[in-house]
């Protein structure tokens with residue numbers, strides 16, 4: 001079967017057909033797929049049939065698998081797979097109910113954040129639970145020159161679930177136990193990062209609460225706040241976004257966390273619309 005690659009949006013996202021990801025990929029297929037990953041940032045596949053080990057084998061093509069920070073919902077056979085689900089089974093949640101209904105990039109709060117995120121659908125609702133991705137290279141390239149000149153080279157400090165409002169129910173002070181607090185110290189990352197494989201620059205700062213951006217370093221506090229506001233508002237522009245409506249079991253959506261951010265919509269998904277996905281992440285590089 002011929003492999004086809006169809007671009008879905010002006011600057012990023014491609015749908016690939018003609019590839020069966022349940023069997024080991026030949027080196028030629030992997031090299032084509034890796035090129036597509038760098039060119040389109042987000043790849044979509046349909047009608048795939050993966051068991052946990054096939055999912056892990058596919059993930060390993062992108063690098064070393066990095067298990068989720070939340071241990072409770074790791075797959076019982078393969079710890080690198082985390083279950084995202086709004087199902088309740090025997091009185092207990094089957095998976096993470098809402099893995100991020102705000103703009104974020106996976107593990108940006110770690111010293112070494114994620115490279116790829118791969119999501120594989122086992123069941124999807126007829127309505128709701130879409131996943132939105134944002135092209136952070138396009139967002140960077142369309143900022144005014146003066147803003148780009150100001151931002152380039154700046155560093156930010158962030159910490160998992162840091163929030164100016166300590167009483168926020170989702171803040172680290174409300175949600176994390178002592179061990180989890182110790183495991184998530186503040187980290188410093190550039191505001192604009194250079195992709196380690198393509199050399200392209202992207203914005204690398206995210207408004208979601210899990211990203212926990214505290215401030216841009218070495219500039220006055222009010223300027224840090226106003227620059228962050230400028231960036232977050234700029235990235236809200238739908239021309240950088242692609243909204244994926246899950247089509248049913250066997251869909252795969254994967255993205256490059258080094259040059260995109262994403263937004264789940266599972267916070268508004270009612271419990272009578274079951275949605276269950278498997279997720280894998282691989283370890284990326286220290287952002288520079």
Ligand SMILES: O=C(O)CCC(=O)C(=O)O
Nearest residue numbers: 099100130131264265279
């Ligand atoms: O469930 C989704 O649509 C995305 C989940 C997500 O952001 C994540 O697992 O990091």
Ligand SMILES: [Fe+2]
Nearest residue numbers: 099100105106
């Ligand atoms: Fe995420």
